[in-house]
């Protein structure tokens with residue numbers, strides 16, 4: 489397949505129907521190789537006001553392939569042009585939510601029997617993101633939450649979360665990382681959102697605020713209320729650590745969807761900005777360099793516990809009220825990265841404690857074999873990182889969804 493990439497051939501990927509998004513099966517098999525010609529279409533719908541474009545018979549995002557940075561369509565191909573929560577503006581016409589377009593050639597499309605150029609098509613507002621329960625349960629009797637866009641034919645999903653009501657935190661967040669990921673454009677960060685009917689507790693964002701986490705954790709550890717010895721005034725504080733990273737997503741509208749708090753957990757900022765950031769970047773670079781559409785689960789495991797002032801090991805939470813403890817500070821963050829075609833995968837584990845100098849991880853560390861996972865081993869404050877075989881990792885983190893792994897992703 490790699491031999492085609494530098495050429496002007498198109499590789500059209502087939503799109504999984506929405507209902508199978510969370511099921512692991514070989515993706516992308518429409519594999520029609522087409523020669524691009526001027527009767528075909530080419531567009532870059534990557535601005536804030538760009539509509540979302542999907543094929544008429546599918547409900548999944550389209551990404552550039554190979555060395556392309558645009559989306560391409562063959563002459564006569566049918567697209568749904570969608571503005572979730574808004575209107576599609578086509579010249580002076582306005583269509584509620586969505587309109588069908590057929591490729592005529594270049595940037596021209598047939599919409600309602602008129603030939604219109606892509607430049608004259610936009611949304612009247614930025615697409616409106618949605619996080620909602622699917623009504624399904626997931627591992628550990630968790631509640632499944634999907635994040636994406638409501639579209640006329642259902643839901644265009646970017647992230648699938650398994651949410652544990654007993655802790656008010658996700659067990660994991662699942663997303664695909666497209667091989668074109670490093671061609672993404674980025675926009676300013678939006679604010680974090682709690683969404684509706686996802687949490688039992690209110691004001692989740694408030695518990696993350698530095699002053700509030702300091703009070704909560706100092707109380708758990710018997711420190712003075714405003715002590716800065718544990719939650720400091722520098723990068724030693726608990727950030728809203730993205731599970732599925734913002735930059736794991738190609739479209740700015742998808743990047744903005746990562747800012748639902750169900751896609752975050754308390755992570756030390758010094759780790760988040762250093763070794764964990766390097767891990768995230770390594771995975772995107774792997775997808776790009778090997779031209780593989782990766783599947784990725786990012787989750788949490790355990791509750792970080794440290795000695796209180798009486799040397800008693802104490803679990804840390806951001807919510808501690810009336811003997812109720814929610815929003816645990818995870819002991820580790822993890823990512824399982826999987827190539828569904830080769831069925832190879834890797835589990836990357838990051839200790840969430842910048843004060844620890846060592847850690848005995850619960851699986852065999854094979855990081856010497858996975859040179860593509862880049863991190864600094866020497867500076868423990870920046871995050872201790874380990875890499876394990878997925879099947880080994882799974883013996884401890886039993887709530888990783890089922891799929892067959894035949895070896896280590898190297």
Ligand SMILES: *[C@@H]1O[C@H](CO)[C@@H](O)[C@H](O)[C@H]1NC(C)=O
Nearest residue numbers: 587588589598599600601602
């Ligand atoms: C497009 O034109 C054809 C024939 O010219 C007509 O049958 C059809 O109804 C028109 N469609 C729309 C959406 O206007």
Ligand SMILES: *[C@@H]1O[C@H](CO)[C@@H](O)[C@H](O)[C@H]1NC(C)=O
Nearest residue numbers: 590592598599600601602603
């Ligand atoms: C648009 O598509 C309709 C229906 O397929 C066709 O009748 C019409 O000629 C097309 N219009 C243009 C401008 O290509």
Ligand SMILES: *[C@@H]1O[C@H](CO)[C@@H](O)[C@H](O)[C@H]1NC(C)=O
Nearest residue numbers: 652653654655656687688689
């Ligand atoms: C959260 O609320 C749901 C109903 O809204 C309830 O079934 C569930 O037990 C609650 N969970 C917790 C941990 O309070």
Ligand SMILES: *[C@@H]1O[C@H](CO)[C@@H](O)[C@H](O)[C@H]1NC(C)=O
Nearest residue numbers: 536614676677678740741744
């Ligand atoms: C993403 O969020 C930023 C910050 O609020 C905003 O400027 C931008 O328009 C948003 N883009 C999309 C496509 O949602």
Ligand SMILES: *[C@@H]1O[C@H](CO)[C@@H](O)[C@H](O)[C@H]1NC(C)=O
Nearest residue numbers: 699702703711712713714715
């Ligand atoms: C801690 O800080 C808050 C706000 O700055 C202040 O109101 C409070 O009095 C301080 N508590 C102690 C024990 O110093």
Ligand SMILES: *[C@@H]1O[C@H](CO)[C@@H](O)[C@H](O)[C@H]1NC(C)=O
Nearest residue numbers: 794795796798799800801844
């Ligand atoms: C924590 O407390 C135990 C005693 O309960 C002690 O053995 C251990 O060294 C302490 N750990 C740290 C990091 O201070």
Ligand SMILES: *[C@@H]1O[C@H](CO)[C@@H](O)[C@H](O)[C@H]1NC(C)=O
Nearest residue numbers: 843844845846847848849868
């Ligand atoms: C971590 O290192 C300390 C000494 O620096 C040692 O006492 C302790 O046993 C080590 N802990 C683990 C889990 O390896």
Ligand SMILES: CC(=O)N[C@H]1CO[C@H](CO)[C@@H](O)[C@@H]1O
Nearest residue numbers: 514515516517518519520829
């Ligand atoms: C990735 C994959 O499974 N590709 C297959 C798609 O289908 C064609 C034939 O229809 C096969 O040749 C490819 O190997």
